[in-house]
Amino acid sequence: MAAIDIVLLGTGSPIPDANRAGPSTLVRAGSCTFLVDAGRGVLLRMAGAGVAAGQLTATLLTHLHSDHLTDLNDVITTRWITSFAPSPLMLVGPPGARQVVDGILGSLASDISYRLAHHEDLTWEPAVDVTELDEGVAYDDGSVRVVAAPSDHRPVRPTLAYRVEHDDHAVVLAGDTVPCEGVDRLALGADVLVSTVIRDDLLRSVGIQRLVDVCDYHSTVEQAADTAKRAGVATLVLTHCVPPIPPGNEDEWRAIAASVFDGEIVVANDLDRVIAG
């Protein structure tokens, strides 16, 4: 049975971190390569994973928070400038994604004109095929299927979680969310749940309101572990940890998740790989 391959490209958050790129995850299934979100440094980490921008089947955006799409411009530009024939980037995201892409392409107008003028064999502009979804099938080639469902990251809305299915295996990317019906539905019976998490005990103890606000719309480690337990997944991957985990403290976060969920727990670092199947 063919497996699904996950590479945690960027495990950081909006807080700049010397060792963690911004949120982005690579999922390879069958002949497909999906990029889920495109945070800070995504192409550096894709290079680390041995994947070029031109190899992406589709980019899937969970939501339109800046930390999840800061380097989408790099994905679009690099795919374009390294291609030798038109290869539109397929992009799926919540309503509003098209406006973001149009804005990025607008900001690249000068760059596009320079390169078109300079390279005689480059005769097409970068193109992005955007599909805006509230939920439903995001991709289906008969062998690999991607299904989206609403997550709950309010007041940010709409937001999406994704389930990638291939050959009796399934991986769920919850994105930024609190526990909710949509993520529960996607995660049920999946092999792997990738969840962004926070420690509300630590964030509240700092006493800075902007950090306390972060607790409103993210799952705590315990909540993510509880979602994993309810869904019966084999592996829970914790990423986008806020506050950032000081090196060597991963076991503390893993122990909190293990107090709720007795499956495999991965506290992800950049370029960690997890196999479903």
Ligand SMILES: [Zn+2]
């Ligand atoms: Zn967010």
Ligand SMILES: [Zn+2]
């Ligand atoms: Zn985020």
